[in-house]
Amino acid sequence: MERLGNLLTFASGRRTKWLIVAGWVVMAVLLAPFAGRFEEVQENDSASFLPTDAQSTEALALGRAFDTNEQVPAIVVFRREAGLTADDLAAATTAQTAMLSGGIEGVVPAPIPPLPSADGKALLLVVPIAPGPDANVLGGAVSRLRVIAGTAARDGLQVAVTGPAGFIADAVEVFGSLDTRLLFSTAAIVAVLLLITYRSPILWLIPLFTVAFAEFATRGLGYWLGRAGLSISGQAAGILTVLVFGVATDYALLLTSRYREELRRYEDTHAAMASALRGAGPAILASAGTVIAALLCLLAAELTSNRGLGPISAIGVAVTLVAMLTLLPALLLLAGRRVFWPFVPRLGTSDAEESSLFARLGRTVAPRPRRIWIGAVAILLLLALGGTRTSFDLYSDDLFRASVESVEGAALLNGSFPPGASAATLVYVRPGVDPAGATALTAADPGVAEVLPPQVAPDGSGLTRFQAVLADEPYGANAFATVDRLRAGLAATLGDGALVGGPSAEEADVRAAATRDTLVIVPLILVAVLLILAVLLRSLLAPVLLMATVVLSFAAAFGVSVLVFEFAFGFPGIDPTLPLLAFLFLVALGVDYNIFLMDRTREESRQLGTRAGMLRALTLTGGVITAAGVVLAGTFSVLAVLPLVVLTQIGFIVAFGVLLDTTLVRSILVPALALDLGDRIWWPSALARRGAAATGRDLAVARRSDPVSAG
Secondary structure, X not given: OHHHHHHHHHHHOOOHHHHHHHHHHHHHHHHHHHHOOHHHHEOOOHHHOOEOOOHHHHHXXXXXXXXXXXXXXXXXXXXXXXXXXXXXXXXHHHHHHHHOOOOOOOEOXXXXXXXXXXXXXXXXXXXXXXXXXXXXXXXXXXXHHHHHHHHHOOOOOXXXXXXXHHHHHHHHHHHHHHHHHHHHHHHHHHHHHHHHHHOOOOOOHHHHHHHHHHHHHHHHHHHHHHHOOOOEOHHHHHHHHXXXXXXXXXXXXXXXXXXXXXXXOOOOHHHHHHHHHXXXXXXXXXXXXXXXXXXXXXXXXXEHHHHHHHHHHHHHHHHHHHHHHHHHHHHHHHHOHHHHOOOOOOOOOOOHHHHOHHHHHHHHHOOOHHHHHHHHHHHHHHHHHHHHHOOOOOOHHHOEOOOOHHHHHHHHHHOOOOHHHHOOEEEEEOOOOOHHHHHHHHHOOOOEEEEOOOEEOOOOOOOEEEEEEEOOOOOOHHHHHHHHHHHHHHHHHHHHHEEEEOHHHHHHHHHHHXXXXXXXXXXXXXXXXXXXXXXXXXXXXXXXXXXXXXXXXHHHHHHXXXXXXXXXXXXXXXXXXXXXXXXXXXXXXXXHHHHHHHHHHHHHHHHHOHHHHHHHHHHHHHHHHHHHHHHHHHHHHHHHOOOEHHHHHHHHHHHHHHHHHHHHHHHHHHHHHHHHHHHHHHOOOHHHHOOHHHHHOOHHHHHHHOHHHHO
């Protein structure tokens, strides 16, 4: 570890600092044309979330035989509660003519007969849209359709554009404005929190400037990864921005705090920075390693959105790590000691932390550590009980927090048509298989309200497709059960001769893959992080205990979040991908703070023994780690106020979990465990075998850190 620390000091050289800054500037210039185009490679259609081997994914591919230009249907619904009048029907006919006149880019001018409802209250129009490779075409077409449809709305006639095209357009619109909004909101929060933390009008600018370089580089690399074929969803891009800002600020706070500490020991700023990099560098490197390793575990995911999130986020953390260990030290050295004004650290001055809150907290925990850690565990277990109310009843039509037209239109349809009319299920029958048998089996299912006449693929392949309108809401448990029955029945009779796809099947496959990913990837994350902790701390017992505290912290944060989502936000449930993503970020980021604390504890324990070493480490790192946790929670809280339910849930649970981890777990539970176990916590390393004799070394320093035991 010493050699690693020495290797990291190259950024503290008198000449290398200029080379480092110049290198980053050159890289920024080279990536400038591509960083601004990151949004171009983001994908928010169904295929960007589906598992690659799901039946609905294969159905999407078969659908190209019918729609060579990959049409997406927009459904225009006209509804009057008292019943449609002759004027209403005329207005709908006029609107359909205008929509199919050829003046709207992407709209396929193929008139499909209007479909009236049985109760005479509603009329449904299907308008096919072929967006092609340009994602903006679909959004523009839906916007034009809504303008035309709006001209027909009068005197109580309700009109809305919904269906798959409507939902996609609304989602793309939200994600399209998300990137810039999220970037500036996150930067503003980080700037304010850094200003409060550093209490300096100058110092906060340097970490923020470094973070901006890391974010800029990540977006440029992300563009090329997207061009190379990596699936990057708008959701992943949003999480990436918050993650880069969060971990970058964490590393900046830790390194800057250690640098400030070393400036009290060294007159030369370069020597102080070299010492700071030797001391904090390995912990920062190990911290980034745990996050990167956890993120790369997502490569084992079936869900395409999860698998795409892993590499792009891991690269973002890696770029951030390099920036914080090279550019940040170089900029701090160029600014000199005065950058800390008005609280400039002077050579030989004492540590202000000695009388800090965390020094007092350590002295409070030290006399009764076992009682305290048992109490902390009991509190976390009590909070975790909220998880027993977990419900996954959050579906695609619950995606938006605000009211959007696609959801309103689906509600209008459900008032007069079978609920599945807004998103029909598609059954594909392969060549050589009698479609009549598949049609009869489908129509016989109690969850199917209507089966439309089959279509033959125009490419001469012999492939047949028909639509099944479900009797239940297309994005709900009953619809998913119907899809499962249809697949099982068709497979039992026709083998692989028929496939079930469409929106209901796609969401069912996403949810099944999300469950599988959670069960498979969570153990991989635990093993990967545990191995890194064992290497860093050269112990087996300490990593196991640290992982146990982080998992318990996750369970508590999850339990509280479930209750908040239900009773405060009023959400019908949680997204099926939330448990995995929340576990990933809370475990990887929660372990960060334990790494910062325990690495410093090990360093101090070599001289003072574990008891005094823990109290000394808590005194020196408590403030900066808590500040880092507050900043990270602040960055993720930006997600909690966005208009998408999924991002709101991720933002809240991670923000709350990080705060819980940095306060109760890292400040009380972990120190209490270490104080109770003493040197045994380092088993089986040499620190565990040296016994109580080592705790008498450097008694003067120990007395300052732990007057209870040393006094």
